[in-house]
Amino acid sequence: MTNLFSIFDPASSIQSYSNWLSSFLLLFFIPSIFWLIPSRIFFMFYKIINKLFMEMSILLGPNKSFGSPMLFITLMLFIMFNNFLGLFPYIFTSSSHLACSMALSLPLWLSFMIYGWFNFYNHMLAHLVPQSTPNVLMSFMVIIETISNIIRPLTLAVRLSANMIAGHLLMTLLGNQTSNAYFLTLYILLFTQIILLTLESAVAIIQSYVFAVLSSLYSSESSY
Template sequence: MTNLFSVFDPTSSFQISSNWLGSFLILFLIPPSFWILKNRLFYLFHKIFSSLFNEMKILLKPINPSGGSIIFIAVLFFIVFNNFMGLYPYICTSTSHLVCSMTLSLPVWLSFMIYGWFKHYNYMLAHLVPQSTPGPLMVFMVMIETVSNIIRPLTLAVRLSANMIAGHLLMTLLGNQTAISYNFTLLTLLITQILLLTLESAVAIIQSYVFAVLSSLYSSESTH
């Protein structure tokens, strides 16, 4: 967690930071009957998975729909679980760190870039120049498209980390003020905290969905 936001993490008395254990707590919170019996939780999960699978299959037309869709859906659920675990007290959101978000975005982008340049060399070169580009601007468009392709994993990681850390920092700052507030100010802060917690729950889902969809779009460009 050696990055800019490490100072906002809860401290740990162990030699190895235990904040990363929040990424695996969701496996212990799922009841055992989810893996054995087809209960309501299983059917809800299956319904969500089927909807996401059909949507990813449309975005990933050039690749194998089964394997490609499952990869990005797994990343989506992993980010959702980590984002929600960060809403619990004394659990750090691992996806709010560039160490974690870059680990998710860089391998996916790099693997599809390598595949695209080896298998679809001409198409990748043609993709650097958009259609109807004037001749004098082609050199500049190649430079711009090259830079935009290179920074894609960084933008994915920064978008996820920045959106997750922003709301958590605001909730922390408001929570510190409740200890020294009274009467109307305290009530206002509590209502604001509840509304902000609801907003963060929506952001946790939206950001994971955006991450998975953008990753699938980037991959479909290199496998056209």
């Protein structure tokens, strides 16, 4: 019996790294302007981007730069598209691997920390001790807050990968039982997989939104 997690291994008939190219298929689905009058797809895409821009602007605060919300909107769309790709058969799911999620979370966290400590040193030190903390617990709170800041990129990456792996594993386990199932059991399994597919579609959107929102909150903490 093979390892259950082997379904997430990148495999190719030519033994190449072309599986990771699925992450860049988003470029082919972004609506472009080819006509004087925008299409309905472009108009819907513009409405979604505008709504996300307003929400990210509120999270980043008044001292944000103009392009900062677009950075997190692009990050959210990239993760959401990769999550949706994993719901299709025979398509590599890059967002379920820590190599991909850590490559997104670690550079963001490092850039926020370096920018904050070099430009707002006192502000970053003040974040290590919450308000109304007793004097006895201040040293312990500094240690706890330091550890929580260090593990932030790991928690972002593990949250995304674990949620993607959990749903895919459950759908794979149910799908492996359909070959030997009776008619009634087969209908139940198919109905259950349809429900799981709907839930996984919601999880794909929610996890990308959570990743972008938490990243924007970490960014707002490192700026004064």
